[in-house]
Amino acid sequence: MAPLPALFKPAVQAAALRSFSPRSWARPWRPSSGRPRIAVIGNCQASGIAQVLRLLLPGAAVETLLVAGLGRRFGHIDRLARHLADADHVFSQFFPVGFVAGGNVHDLAERVPGLRLFPTILFSGFHPDLVHVGDEASLRLSRLVASPIGPYHSAIALQGFRRGLSVEATLRLYNSTVFDRLGYFDLWPSSADYLLRTARDVGFGLDREFARWSRDGVFMHVINHPRLHVLGDLSRRLAREAGCDPLDLPIAAYAPDTLAAEPVWPVLPGIAERYGVPGSTLFKGDGRRAAPRLLDLPDFVAESFALYARHRPEDLTCVRLDTWETEPDIRALFAAAA
16 A cells, blocks of 8 residues: 555544544443442342343342242241342332242331332233133242243133134134124223233332333233333333432343243234234244244144143133133134034
């Protein structure tokens, strides 16, 4: 390469001393100072909240305490309270008696001044056919029957199996007319009412956020796994209302949606058409430890039937289906499909 003309040398040398990148709006990165110390207690949603808080508060030390492991790790609620004594902020979802000896989350709040409750996001409007099977009241995953993609079952598939229908006959029931007769479109308002009411019950009203989530499209992977931007909204509010100064950034551009790695239930076409969102019949299995399986609706129903055949009838308990058995119109709907 020919040497630079003398005329350009001063300009080039000056430019080399300057950064060609525009000045960043972001704060300089710094190692964690360990303050504030934040503990987040809850179910799988708590892990997402903690993940986002670490992003929004770069100097914070954020610990996740899953409710399912509280008893095993701490034994008694007093030991849990002592563990939390040095935390600057404790954010917790509700948990009932039975997960750790000594009480529920309200008993913990008496021992941990300033504990802040945040809501558990449960919403079935996009997935009204999804049900749990087994001992649902226990709130324990180990007491639920597994489907081909995890603890999530199709009520139509299970009822078709219980009523002796073939896979092919059961598949004919997945349409908007049947969904309407099963009351699936009524689940949006009732599910929204439940979500907003339970949020208000813990002092964390979500009316404004829910309106925004609904306008933006599908905001749930399954009925108990919200998408990342939902957890981002909760995390940002928890941080701000605790007096912290979270970064102002689009969460989805900087963090993975870890719940998307777990099972994903599609918004079935008849449901999608009603709510003006993209529809699908592809069910995704858990992809945290291996490549996830994708099952189309016929495969999902066929594999569900095969699983049900290996269980005792008394194991396949489901509150939704128990209600259906008391309703002559629904019994007639499945009988006509045979």
